[in-house]
Amino acid sequence: MIRLFTLLVYVWMFTPIIAVIILSFNPQQFGSFPMEGFSFKWFVKLSHNSTILDAFKNSLVLGSCTAVLSTAFGVPAAMAFIRYEFRGKQFLNTLLIAPIMIPEVVLGVALLLFIRWLQQPKSFALLLIGHVVLTLPYVLLIVQARLVGIKKEYEEAALSLGANPFQTFKEITFPLLAPAIFAGMLFSFTISFDDVTATLFWATAQNQTVPVKIFGMLRNSVSPEINALGTVMIILTVSTPFLAGYLSRRFASGK
């Protein structure tokens, strides 16, 4: 039963995506069923579009930097919330997950107003820190949920056996926390990789990302080209999480 249901959820989740892939080979102007022939027309058209390739590179760089910075910020914060008692904890915890409560349109414009007031031009650093703020809540939520399940006693035992706090973290907490940290990184990568609205406001003309391009294409191009781009993104990106999965397993077995 559970297995069947899970299978159905998968089918439901992937049918539209598979439809995108299939339709990207439809030579017709308006990719819809039934298929009429098979062609690489839209891919060829896409390959002439050098701005998309640049955007893709920007997206990858931005996503990776965001993932690293966001976990570097988020894990210590999660430790603080779960392992320590201090004043204003509830409030600060709410504050740190606030970015998901605020619609990105608002956040986008808000940050711009501030930057304009500071009289600073936009830059890649701004975009990056902005994305870190956007993704931080996810890292926090995931890491906290996991940290709750790791008993404090393990750490205390290590400390009482003479390990310093850093060693304790490295030998005890980190391995236990690794799945959550990994999940947090993947999450922040994908959120950053996927973000449209905030990036729309924060990115300069030189560091546009793929979703922003697609958002623009919605207005300016025909759908099969978007399908083709979707297919390319699927193929290129599918390999990345699989690689990550492989590395994490090696990492896990190597502990």
Added chain:
Amino acid sequence: MKDKSWKPWVLLSPSLTAIFFLLVIPICFVIVYSFWLRAPSGADIPAFQFGNYAKFFDDFFYPSILLSTLRVAFETVILCLVFGYIPAYFFYKTRSRFKPFLMLLVMLPFWISFIIRTLSWINILGDSGLINHLLLKFHVISSPLAMLYNEGAVIMGLLQYLLPFMILNIYVSLDGIDKSLTEAAKSLGCTEWQAFKEVTLPLSLPGVSAGCLLVFVLTCGTYLPPMILGGPGNEMIANLIFKRIIGTLDWPFGSAISVLLMVLLMVIVYTYNRYMGINQIFKTLSNES
């Protein structure tokens, strides 16, 4: 770990600095703007008046959009919970060697642009989409069913966007549960269902509630699925903000709507933290063990 009250602050300082400069201060700007006036050209005039808020509550139009947003968010949460818990539980239970692969598949949609995933539903639900195409082909129907551009389609898009969030949150929390606990329960005579109900389900609640909160809040702030899959009557509050800020360049009014939405969501998150807070759960766990 006594007398080290400075330690959490060291751990928190990078996040707090980032949040302070990129969230708190900018949001203050939004609040200030919500009291301003807008000139016909689109320029903003500094002022202090409540006209923008009064306008929101002038008639039932704007509040009704807010209410329907909350309704859609609620429906999405329930559906996500049903469709998310079962796969998460399956991952927790299964000993299949394909498990990492299946987990990666759940993450996969994240890797495909949100816009593309939203658009892809048009290929499925549209008049010449997959479902209508098949139904017509097998003569089940004689004219295409109108499945697109209504609330159902919007929820479909939202669900596809948000389901992985729910599954992962529940799974992370399930994964932290010691499997020997259910074994123990079963050896004490519990059926599988009882063991699930008494042991696994309560222990997975942190993940469930975190997932629900996330889904609810994200639904309230999204505007792409209603824009692409919805009809003109399915607009949500974020569409309204988008339209006011970007469409008519009415930043003061857009700011006022944003402030109202933020306040509402903060109340919800505050309540969540208060009654189902992560901290609360941690305490009960440590007390029991």
Added chain:
Amino acid sequence: MKKDLEKIFDDVVVNYKEGNISRRDFVKFLTISGASMGLLGGPFGLVQNALAGKKSITLHSWGGSTSEALRQFAFDPFTKAVGVKVIDAAFTGMAAFLTQVKASYPPGGEFNIAHLSAVYDYARYTDLGFGVKLDESKIPNLKNVMSKMTNTLKAISNGTLSAVPYDLGQTGIAYNTDKISKEKAEELGASLLYDKSLKGKLGSWGGDHITNMWYAALHTGQDPNNITDEKAVWAALKEQRGMIKKYWASGSELMSLLGNSDIYATVAWSGRVGLLQKEGHPIGYLAPKGTYSWMEYMYVLKGTDLDLAQKLLNFMLEPEAIKAVSIGMGYPPSLDPTKVAMPDEIKKLPAFDPTGTLEGYKFADPVYWNAHQIDWAEKWDRIMAGK
């Protein structure tokens, strides 16, 4: 060294235009100068860039085929001649772009030139203080542009230009010729969009109130630039809402709705109809009396290096460049067809005016529409939401 080359290049361009050099030699020269620039731009270029601070100029446009054509016919020759890189960025929408410009620092500083639509937006940018004063003598190709277009813009910005008109478009009516006969469409005109027999098969542009109010005014027999019976307009739109299948939100959505026969009639951007017709879809274009016309122009934003911008604009107004862009977009160019010969491909485009006088083309009055902008946009939202 670079300066000298630039001068030589300018001379050659002038010679080419005056007919002293054959096209073949001109192209040859382009290649050679390009190669020498490339050599210079190698090791020396790096140093030069480091000394001069890397110079570039950004142009925001529609992306896709527009940007391809511009790159090939205007940007690359420009970069070769002047040595300044053109960054072509695509914007995501008119409104979003204005928001970005408004929120940028220094005002307009990050943005240089933008390919904007509609005269009332020209007025908005100018009123918000984002405009510049172009020196027309530095853009010799401006002489080929239809004077009706430049005069319309000059009237808004006190007799000077902050933009050069680039192309011409209309929001007319597209209809499916398999379902609606040409006679019927022409007889009904704007009222085709309110025809009860098309219930559930109509579409409209959901993005702004102007288009919708414009056609409602035509339908109720009023002048769109001076609506006297506002109630009738709103009543017509309210009634129309019940018959609309989808208020489309983008050009690609418009095309797929029409192309898939999801809708049979809608207001439509002429360029999109042109592209559909080129693909062989049974789509007719109807431009009833008082059809909503607009122009697109290259707006230069405050803070831009004017010398550079004017040079680039002149390259972009080269007939070959603008014709290629026009074909790519499906909108006729701003050039006067009586001064510059147009290929058939352009003559067939919807909204093309062979006389170059734009007689009978009705543009939105910027003062009138901008004055009511917020009020009407909000009313339109309510109509669209059905409340």
